[in-house]
């Protein structure tokens with residue numbers, strides 16, 4: 001299915017370099033536990049952007065044609081190349097790719113609609129707001145991919161990382177098997193700690209991808225010799 005992204009007038013920033021993450025932080029943020037506890041105790045009340053509401057409504061209407069299918073989300077999917085590969089690998093599921101960048105989405109499978117499997121949906125949306133709407137609609141996911149999220153390496157940006165974000169509670173409420181990958185060890189350690197604060201059992205380890213890379217950023221980082229980490233947790 002092709003869902004046209006909204007055009008953005010902003011130029012496309014190019015984060016596609018392969019330097020390792022540089023940060024003043026070499027260990028989990030000292031305020032991580034306090035911040036996660038606070039966000040788990042009080043749900044996110046941020047306003048939902050109109051374009052994200054419209055994107056969610058289009059997706060919800062589309063998947064309603066076969067509501068028995070499991071749902072997988074690829075949040076921050078970039079071009080959607082990973083989402084397309086996941087949709088092909090999991091034909092029984094609706095596989096939804098969400099990215100805030102229209103410019104990036106336009107460079108991926110949306111540019112070649114004939115290459116898109118019928119269970120693939122790609123939309124421009126703010127992930128946190130999309131999660132909020134999905135929670136309110138009662139969605140439960142089979143799997144949630146968070147592939148190489150922006151690291152926000154400055155310590156003062158802890159609350160922009162997914163585990164420090166007010167939307168972390170919604171991410172957990174959507175359930176399913178969470179798979180987060182990153183090339184910053186501290187991000188992986190923090191994400192694992194945050195899952196622990198929520199009393200969830202997690203696994204943290206290296207990504208052993210060989211030549212089969214799940215996403216363009218993974219391929220780029222692997223080609224540059226970065227260590228890659230995966231944190232996973234199954235939420236019942």
Ligand SMILES: C[S@@+](CC[C@H](N)C(=O)[O-])C[C@H]1O[C@@H](n2cnc3c(N)ncnc32)[C@H](O)[C@@H]1O
Nearest residue numbers: 076077078099100101126127147148215216217
């Ligand atoms: C480092 S790239 C990784 C892209 C892709 N997952 C991959 O591994 O190749 C991070 C992506 O997350 C998207 N992103 C960052 N914050 C977002 C948000 N709040 N909502 C939706 N997408 C977001 C960016 O636009 C970017 O495409």
